[in-house]
Amino acid sequence: MKPYVPYCGDFCSVLLSNLLKKKSEGFQKEKVLPEEYEFVHQALFTDPDDQSGWFYHLWLLDQTVKVDSPLLVSSWPANGSDLVLSGDRRLGDSASSLLTSFHSDSRTFPLILYFNQAVHGVNSSTVTVDYEFNSSKDLIWEPISINNSQTAQVWVTKLNYPNVELHALKECQVEVSLGHDWGIISSSGFHYSHPSCYTFKVCQKLAETDPTEELGGEIISWRDENFCIYKTDSQESSPAVSLDQLSIKSDNDLSASEWRVAAIANEIDHFRELLSLINCKIGKLTLARLLMAHDAMMHSSGNKVAHFEEVLELYSDLMKLDPSHVRYYKEEHSLVSMQLVTSSQESLLRHCFRYEDLNCSYIGNPICLRLNNLSLSRIGSFEKLLWVRMLDLSHNDLLSIEGLEAMQLLSCLNLSSNKLGSFTALEPLRLLKSLRVLNISYNEIGAHSIDTTRYLCSSPLSHSVGNKWNLGETAIDDDIKNYWEAYFILKGLKLTQLDLLGNAIADETFKLFVIKVLPALKWLDGEKMC
Structure with missing residues (x-):
């Protein structure tokens, strides 16, 4: 590539950022960004080696795909699941496909919330948990952050369940709702403003033996011969809930709007055309990003069309074409591989043993x-x-x-x-x-x-x-x-x-x-x- 040369796109990205933040009249994303894509195409197709045009295009792509407001994307226990406390091994014979088990000698179980970005303000006021044995005001939420920050993507609290007689079975429903209070805020200052609610059921059945007595008693061996492929049938519970159950839908679900999908699809066509003319490293990288952005948008709309194999091939090509950045391409390749593994229940179960x-x-x-x-x-x-x-x-x-x-x-x-x-x-x-x-x-x-x-x-x-x-x-x-x-x-x-x-x-x-x-x-x- 040529040395970096200042380009008007740099000025435009700063100017448009400020205007879009203020949502100035006439500068809504759906109106401005498609026009800017056409503008930057002229620079990219005229001189593909000019870095400044690519930087501006990357900024436009980010503005197109990102959702400003934080969203709850998954949880444990999952939406609609049945949680059996304390994990009697024999429960699998009659369990449903959504049954999971958990055991704890402290008579608590975790409630985990996973957001699409780091947030702060998760507490008893912003998250309501309706559960027979706990009051929301008694719950203490902990951010899971390695740097001890109060801003995190993952938040955890613990719910109590009472001591009952041996084999006593009691079922109750837990309802979790958030977004009715705007106190959950992302690190960039955007509020969680789209109310969402999900439920799961809890029942308890004590095991006949105290699992803590066995803890560490036998060595865990990771040799292949100690594992057999996991096979599901109608009478056995799945190790994971349905992947569809992991998705938390808000009352005002932010599925990709039509202009976003159309803009990304249009860019994919343009870059396929560009790559048919020249073998361009940054063009391949941009196409890979576009394809993954398109898949994410379509998945949020219920359409599971995916380009995993094509994207993996693009990153494999880039590792050969640009060895100086092989570590970055390898990491991106790995992330796409992980998305492929978790893209469907069938794919995930192939890795369950x-x-x-x-x-x-x-x-x-x-x-x-x-x-x-x-x-x-x-x-x-x-x-x-x-x-x-x-x-x-x-x-x-x-x-x-x-x-x-x-x-x-x-x-x-x-x-x-x-x-x-x-x-x-x-x-x-x-x-x-x-x-x-x-x-x-x-x-x-x-x-x-x-x-x-x-x-x-x-x-x-x-x-x-x-x-x-x-x-x-x-x-x-x-x-x-x-x-x-x-x-x-x-x-x-x-x-x-x-x-x-x-x-x-x-x-x-x-x-x-x-x-x-x-x-x-x-x-x-x-x-x-x-």
Whole structure:
């Protein structure tokens, strides 16, 4: 590409941004943006190597597809689902396809809200929960944010259920509504102003045995022979609710308007024409973005037309054409792969496997989502994965696990044979309070003298976290001087099983340190603790 040359599009993007924010008369998006697309086409087709035109086109695309107001996109328990508390394994014989089970020795279960963007102001005033055993005013909402911010995409509270006699069965309905109070606000200042409501049912049936007695009693093995493909039939519950149930519809559902769909479709035609004439890297990238934007809009309107395979091929081509930016293209390729996996119930179930050791009742349904050997360098589509409790991400190319904190039910996680270079890259684990089994073997932890993720993720040295990190609270200060990152990540976890083999850091001294930090640990690198 040629060096950047100032272009009037830069001025136009600033001017139009201000006008659109103020919604000045005559400057509505549906009128202005189609005209601007025609204007920028002249620059792109005349000189495809001019960066400024592409930058302006990217800004126009962002203005076309983005929804300013925050929206609730999914939840757990899901809309219309039936939740059975405390997870008796025998319930599967008569369960419906929407039945899920959950068990907790603290007599609580989580309520998880997942928004399309980070928001603040989620509290008992802005979210009403109508539940027989709880009052909304008693609920405390927690933002799931790795930097301790009060703004987050995921918010969690806990609902109580009472102690009942053995096998006593009681069903009640939970209704969750939000948007009637404009107190939920995005980081850009837009209000949640489209009321939405969803319901799910809760019944309780106590297990005959105390699952906490079995917790960590048997080792979880990730070998292939311990898993069999999950098959559904009419008499067995699905591990995940229907993907359609995950979508939360508001009273004023913001499906894509006709002008947005038409504008994107028109751009797709233009870029197909451009690429038929020249082999243009940024043209391929733009077409990939357009196709994914079009699919998202059509999906919100109930049309599930998808271009996943074409987009994956475009990113594969870009990795070959532009090796200097291969990491970016690989991450985008991974995100599209994740969308493909979660695009339908049929596709998702192809990655669901039954863990054959049924003694692991504390997991709930022993169903594992296996996303191993997919060449993933980034994870996404978390809004479709809130139900997952056992996850296999082994044998991929992950450098970080950004976003994994959304999966608040996760009990067992396999991250072995990736490219994780430090404990800082594992920071989302701090927020997974249900995590008991973790495999991070055969990564690159301790192999790098400089932690390149430290400046991308918050750490004990950052202002947001460091002021809450009190070394005086522990008796192992000498070890922390050498392993402060590991201490910061592990100290709040209640792991019963941990695998570290194959990492440069995993010598005997470090293992002794881990044993001190994790008092509940029963298995370390496949060996039972005394």
